[in-house]
Amino acid sequence: MRIGTCVAAMAIALWGGGAFAQDSTAKAIQEYRDALQDGNPAELWEIKGEDLWKQPRGPNKVSLEKCDIGLGPGVVKGAYARLPKYFKDTDRVDDLESRLVHCMVSLQGMSRADATRRVFGGPGAAADMEALVAYVTSQSKGVKMNVAVGHPKEREAFEMGQKVFYYRGGPHDFACATCHGEDNKRIRLQDLPNLTNQKDAQRAYTTWPAYRVSQGELRSFQWRLYDCFRQQRFPELLYGSDLSVALTMFLARNANGAAYAGPAIKR
Amino acid sequence: MKKILIPAFMALMVFASFGAQAQTRSPVGAQVGDIEAMRELMRGFKPNGQAGLSRLVQDEAQQFCSDPGWTRDKARISAIEKQQLADVKFPADGKFLGNWQAGERVAQSGVGKQFSDNPGQPSGANCYACHQLTPQELSFGTIGPSLRNYGKTRGNTEAIQRYTYAKIYNSRAYSVCSNMPRFGHSDILTEQQIKDVVALLLDPESPVNK
Amino acid sequence: MADPMRIRAQIAGDKVEVRVLMSHEMETGQRRDNNGNIVPAWFIQNVTVNHGGRTVMSAQWGPAVAKNPFVHFRFSGGKVGERVSVTWTDNRGDKRTDEAAIIAG
Numbered sequence: 001m002r003i004g005t006c007v008a009a010m011a012i013a014l015w016g017g018g019a020f021a022q023d024s025t026a027k028a029i030q031e032y033r034d035a036l037q038d039g040n041p042a043e044l045w046e047i048k049g050e051d052l053w054k055q056p057r058g059p060n061k062v063s064l065e066k067c068d069i070g071l072g073p074g075v076v077k078g079a080y081a082r083l084p085k086y087f088k089d090t091d092r093v094d095d096l097e098s099r100l101v102h103c104m105v106s107l108q109g110m111s112r113a114d115a116t117r118r119v120f121g122g123p124g125a126a127a128d129m130e131a132l133v134a135y136v137t138s139q140s141k142g143v144k145m146n147v148a149v150g151h152p153k154e155r156e157a158f159e160m161g162q163k164v165f166y167y168r169g170g171p172h173d174f175a176c177a178t179c180h181g182e183d184n185k186r187i188r189l190q191d192l193p194n195l196t197n198q199k200d201a202q203r204a205y206t207t208w209p210a211y212r213v214s215q216g217e218l219r220s221f222q223w224r225l226y227d228c229f230r231q232q233r234f235p236e237l238l239y240g241s242d243l244s245v246a247l248t249m250f251l252a253r254n255a256n257g258a259a260y261a262g263p264a265i266k267r
Numbered sequence: 268m269k270k271i272l273i274p275a276f277m278a279l280m281v282f283a284s285f286g287a288q289a290q291t292r293s294p295v296g297a298q299v300g301d302i303e304a305m306r307e308l309m310r311g312f313k314p315n316g317q318a319g320l321s322r323l324v325q326d327e328a329q330q331f332c333s334d335p336g337w338t339r340d341k342a343r344i345s346a347i348e349k350q351q352l353a354d355v356k357f358p359a360d361g362k363f364l365g366n367w368q369a370g371e372r373v374a375q376s377g378v379g380k381q382f383s384d385n386p387g388q389p390s391g392a393n394c395y396a397c398h399q400l401t402p403q404e405l406s407f408g409t410i411g412p413s414l415r416n417y418g419k420t421r422g423n424t425e426a427i428q429r430y431t432y433a434k435i436y437n438s439r440a441y442s443v444c445s446n447m448p449r450f451g452h453s454d455i456l457t458e459q460q461i462k463d464v465v466a467l468l469l470d471p472e473s474p475v476n477k
Numbered sequence: 478m479a480d481p482m483r484i485r486a487q488i489a490g491d492k493v494e495v496r497v498l499m500s501h502e503m504e505t506g507q508r509r510d511n512n513g514n515i516v517p518a519w520f521i522q523n524v525t526v527n528h529g530g531r532t533v534m535s536a537q538w539g540p541a542v543a544k545n546p547f548v549h550f551r552f553s554g555g556k557v558g559e560r561v562s563v564t565w566t567d568n569r570g571d572k573r574t575d576e577a578a579i580i581a582g
Contacts, residue, residue: 038547044500044545047480047481123516124502160307163333164308166335167308167325168325168329168333170318170380172453173328173448173449173453184409185410186410213543216502229312230383233381235319235322236313236314236318237311238313242311243307243312
């Protein structure tokens with residue numbers, strides 16, 4: 001038996017103790033991030049999501065290939081870079097996930113409860129929704145973010161999102177802005193993007209959804225917000241709610257002009 | 268009884284919070300708009316375990332600091348700071364210094380008050396998330412200032428002990444829109460835990476001062 | 478049944494460069510669930526890569542390999558259009574095989 005050169009194995013553990021000084025810590029984290037770039041398991045979700053998109057599902061046994069996520073029925077390429085946006089048929093602003101739920105209900109005939117039963121994956125059970133999100137977002141790779149606020153409801157969502165961003169509450173008095181309102185801050189060793197600064201906002205938004213190595217899951221943008229609010233000590237963010245879409249609108253709009261780069265891979 | 272009280276309390280808070288704005292803007296429109304925004308906010312969440320919707324109701328300090336332009340209103344800054352300082356409950360035994368080793372454990376722990384946390388377990392203060400403290404811990408955040416040598420540079424007088432206790436109990440008493448949670452005011456830490464963190468900062472034996 | 482692998486095999490100079498992503502939990506047997514119970518070990522033990530009837534790479538893995546593993550290696554003697562097949566077997570006896578055609582560099 002001939003054995004080929006096994007060049008690099010897989011991404012294994014995180015850095016061990018922490019027995020090195022700050023500069024080398026930052027450098028080691030960067031090296032770790034670089035090492036992760038090749039072989040992003042997000043691709044596994046993309047493949048599964050494409051299959052789910054094309055598969056006849058739900059009581060109506062139809063695929064999502066007639067689903068209009070903003071650029072017309074079935075158009076996936078570049079659609080994510082323009083979301084959230086106002087949709088005439090629902091008379092509301094939708095993000096990708098709330099729009100996918102809409103299509104599952106209106107096209108595939110699922111109940112809203114069924115469509116949203118498992119939106120975030122956990123150990124041993126990945127979520128179909130996160131796979132669909134991975135597929136759709138992967139089709140906007142390299143496309144410039146171009147989120148409009150021309151419609152009054154889009155403008156309203158943006159302003160609502162901005163208000164939520166600065167809204168302090170809960171037992172810890174936290175707002176999004178507490179952690180994401182100043183340049184060059186970090187929690188423990190994790191760098192925090194300042195989402196009020198265009199460059200940081202662009203880099204942050206265009207790298208979600210992402211495969212989180214520490215969780216072994218592909219995480220959607222709704223998950224990102226859900227988990228931020230959990231740590232903010234707020235109640236549970238309602239999946240696809242107007243408020244969640246509004247905050248997404250504020251953050252997506254601030255990323256305009258940057259090339260979309262997800263699904264990415266993060267620690 | 269509790270069920271009736273909470274919405275009534277919420278409505279009161281909404282009017283109290285937004286009342287001040289209504290005076291400076293077009294009276295009726297602004298007030299209605301802001302209450303609508305608050306309702307909209309509540310519609311975006313659902314209660315989960317210990318994290319109920321009442322957590323979204325702001326007190327005066329939270330409401331004041333949610334406006335990015337808060338720095339302009341000097342009169343209200345000092346009024347709220349005064350009110351927050353009056354809220355500090357000092358230890359009945361008059362002692363501020365606990366055990367620094369226990370304080371280090373509180374400083375390291377980030378659990379508490381999240382809907383994913385067990386409400387039966389004590390909360391941590393998660394000091395290291397934002398501050399540098401002991402030289403041994405390299406994994407510290409930078410949202411707050413470094414507290415390395417906190418006691419060494421300030422001394423360990425009773426006045427400093429008292430100030431440090433109050434700052435942890437209610438950070439807003441000294442800086443109205445501080446990013447730091449009000450650990451005593453909001454029942455995050457117990458009196459003993461606060462004393463232990465004070466010791467971590469001030470005890471000459473604490474690694475913070477070595 | 479396990480989800481499909483993602484396999485890319487591409488000519489690189491005089492060799493074929495192969496990248497494989499596998500979908501697997503890779504439980505170490507050390508982790509506890511929310512109730513404090515040990516989650517049983519569940520990981521890929523053997524990986525075999527075949528090309529034209531011969532094994533070009535084989536590996537024995539343990540629980541130290543991360544969830545959703547990524548393998549990257551090169552072998553000699555492959556041509557565009559020929560197929561590379563990858564098989565893994567885990568400690569529960571589950572097995573999965575996927576294949577891909579070699580593409581030009």
